Amino acid sequence: MAGPRALRGQRVLVIGLDCAAPRFVFGPDPFRLPNIRRLAERGCWGRLRSCDPPITAPAWACMMSGKDPGTLGCYGFRNRTDYSYAGMAIANAAAIREKRVWDIVSRVGKKVVVLGVPQTYPVAPVNGWLVADFLAPDTHAEFTYPRGLRDELQKAVGEYILDVEDFRTDDKPALLERIYALMHNRFDAALYLMKSKPWDFFMMVEMGVDRLHHGFWKYCDPEHPKFEPNNPFVDAFRGYYEALDVRIGELLELAGDETAVLVVSDHGAKAMQGGLCLNQWLINEGFLTLKERGNCGNCGAGVSDAHLPPALDASQVDWSKTKAWGAGGYYGRVFINVAGREPEGIVRLAEYESFREELAGRIRAIPGPMGYPLGNVVLKPQDVYREVRGIPPDLMVYFGDLDWRAVGSIGHRSIFTYENDTGPDDANHDYDGIFIMDDGTGRRGRQLHKLRIVDVAPTLLALMGIEPPSDMQGRPIC
Amino acid sequence: MRQTVCLQLKGANAGEVAGILACRLVEFQCRAKLERPSSAAECNLRIATAPAAQAAENLAVELDAHDTPDFAAEKVIDILAENGVISLPAADYTPEEEEKIRRRLQDLGYIE
Numbered sequence: 001m002a003g004p005r006a007l008r009g010q011r012v013l014v015i016g017l018d019c020a021a022p023r024f025v026f027g028p029d030p031f032r033l034p035n036i037r038r039l040a041e042r043g044c045w046g047r048l049r050s051c052d053p054p055i056t057a058p059a060w061a062c063m064m065s066g067k068d069p070g071t072l073g074c075y076g077f078r079n080r081t082d083y084s085y086a087g088m089a090i091a092n093a094a095a096i097r098e099k100r101v102w103d104i105v106s107r108v109g110k111k112v113v114v115l116g117v118p119q120t121y122p123v124a125p126v127n128g129w130l131v132a133d134f135l136a137p138d139t140h141a142e143f144t145y146p147r148g149l150r151d152e153l154q155k156a157v158g159e160y161i162l163d164v165e166d167f168r169t170d171d172k173p174a175l176l177e178r179i180y181a182l183m184h185n186r187f188d189a190a191l192y193l194m195k196s197k198p199w200d201f202f203m204m205v206e207m208g209v210d211r212l213h214h215g216f217w218k219y220c221d222p223e224h225p226k227f228e229p230n231n232p233f234v235d236a237f238r239g240y241y242e243a244l245d246v247r248i249g250e251l252l253e254l255a256g257d258e259t260a261v262l263v264v265s266d267h268g269a270k271a272m273q274g275g276l277c278l279n280q281w282l283i284n285e286g287f288l289t290l291k292e293r294g295n296c297g298n299c300g301a302g303v304s305d306a307h308l309p310p311a312l313d314a315s316q317v318d319w320s321k322t323k324a325w326g327a328g329g330y331y332g333r334v335f336i337n338v339a340g341r342e343p344e345g346i347v348r349l350a351e352y353e354s355f356r357e358e359l360a361g362r363i364r365a366i367p368g369p370m371g372y373p374l375g376n377v378v379l380k381p382q383d384v385y386r387e388v389r390g391i392p393p394d395l396m397v398y399f400g401d402l403d404w405r406a407v408g409s410i411g412h413r414s415i416f417t418y419e420n421d422t423g424p425d426d427a428n429h430d431y432d433g434i435f436i437m438d439d440g441t442g443r444r445g446r447q448l449h450k451l452r453i454v455d456v457a458p459t460l461l462a463l464m465g466i467e468p469p470s471d472m473q474g475r476p477i478c
Numbered sequence: 479m480r481q482t483v484c485l486q487l488k489g490a491n492a493g494e495v496a497g498i499l500a501c502r503l504v505e506f507q508c509r510a511k512l513e514r515p516s517s518a519a520e521c522n523l524r525i526a527t528a529p530a531a532q533a534a535e536n537l538a539v540e541l542d543a544h545d546t547p548d549f550a551a552e553k554v555i556d557i558l559a560e561n562g563v564i565s566l567p568a569a570d571y572t573p574e575e576e577e578k579i580r581r582r583l584q585d586l587g588y589i590e
Contacts, residue, residue: 056588076588077583077588077589078589090579090583092571092579094570106545108544109542110544111544125548126549128546134582137575137578137579138578141575145548163582163586168585214587327589328590329589330588408590409590
């Protein structure tokens with residue numbers, strides 16, 4: 001009987017599922033996903049630790065470059081461009097200067113197909129075909145390489161859907177329909193490209209899982225604080241994941257047994273308990289001072305949707321009396337107003353580290369709404385990255401170890417809020433995504449541990465018989 | 479004043495790559511004229527550069543047989559840019575596009 005067939009130097013297919021959570025795929029009570037399960041049983045699998053921060057940008061770029069956010073100089077979807085108070089830029093493909101797997105594969109003459117991978121707009125030439133991500137303004141933009149692929153895709157699969165529209169709607173049935181439409185559109189495009197183009201490396205990322213989690217977690221997780229039994233969407237997660245598995249099966253059949261296959265996600269997800277108002281806390285503690293008081297701070301109990309507190313604007317701040325300010329999102333960023341660095345900085349450089357340490361300690365100690373420790377995680381970029389490029393936040397904060405979102409708006413009576421400023425959002429990200437690999441070497445369902453997101457790129461290159469660059473920070477997963 | 483650069487392409491698909499290049503170079507305000515190929519694997523393009531270009535006179539590029547013709551053409555464009563024949567545009571959003579993306583990211587919860 002022939003032994004397991006090594007697939008080194010063969011074709012590689014990567015199926016990326018943004019935000020796919022280990023609990024739904026691996027268990028303890030996984031959904032019924034026969035195609036994904038078969039891959040895991042033939043190959044190997046495990047939880048994949050995301051980067052810091054565990055956010056779509058820069059997580060996919062970290063995964064595909066084998067380098068951490070510090071080396072990429074990318075700490076989220078928007079990053080400071082300079083030390084002014086408002087200079088921010090969206091981190092699209094132009095922000096990623098390090099070579100990613102498809103760049104390296106292209107340069108050695110192998111053909112690539114890249115579909116919907118975050119941070120690929122604006123498009124850069126590849127030795128093959130590339131369809132960019134939701135950072136393309138719309139489908140009138142040049143979101144494919146080569147240019148002509150746009151019309152070709154339109155003829156083959158109809159209008160290409162970059163992302164779910166009107167995500168913050170309360171019309172949940174319509175939202176769920178649009179998430180399904182996104183998934184099917186993506187897989188239709190993938191199947192078309194897989195059939196019609198010669199490829200050695202094929203990668204697609206499906207964003208619907210992330211949109212599903214954020215839009216529907218409270219309906220599906222009995223432990224979510226807003227869960228109501230017998231709601232009409234209680235099986236939304238199960239139904240979606242199982243439909244996804246069917247589409248994955250189509251890709252696997254087309255790819256064939258000779259292809260090494262990976263199914264990965266960039267981070268996981270969990271129930272969101274609420275939001276912690278970072279800038280409001282900084283104001284309350286005296287670290288941030290506004291020019292004028294009274295902006296919604298004395299409203300009645302709670303904040304209604306009709307009267308949302310304003311987002312913090314640089315023009316509202318009295319910088320001469322402000323030591324730090326923050327930015328919200330799935331994680332919190334804190335920036336220190338440093339003399340000689342920021343235009344009106346007041347924290348002297350000689351005191352910067354001690355102040356940063358003090359602030360980090362104070363943030364870590366913020367208790368929850370009932371007075372119990374929240375377990376906030378506070379990171380200094382210099383402590384977690386190999387090197388720090390660009391302008392990182394001075395502190396990175398995971399409130400409640402990512403149980404709580406960071407909210408940047410001001411004028412809240414309490415630092416805890418249970419309504420998102422921009423609309424319903426039920427989930428936050430979590431540290432671990434998924435990793436499944438069947439490379440034809442007969443691993444028979446081996447579970448792997450301590451997998452890191454930066455290990456994926458060198459693994460992919462090794463599968464294709466390409467020596468990973470020495471500056472990649474991960475190691476091939478074996 | 480326009481300069482003339484003679485670009486010699488050698489390798490598989492030279493003719494096809496030259497054709498793609500001739501179309502692409504219009505975007506960089508260049509006019510390219512295909513010259514009669516001297517062999518199946520060689521093709522010359524005579525490029526009249528944009529007025530502001532400060533270019534080298536002649537360039538020869540060896541094409542990689544494993545590249546798609548489009549990718550090969552893009553590699554040549556990079557070489558032309560490195561040699562001052564063309565200037566690559568910055569890939570920035572317009573203010574309207576940036577606002578559209580900012581709102582999309584805000585709507586999706588990534589930023590505020």
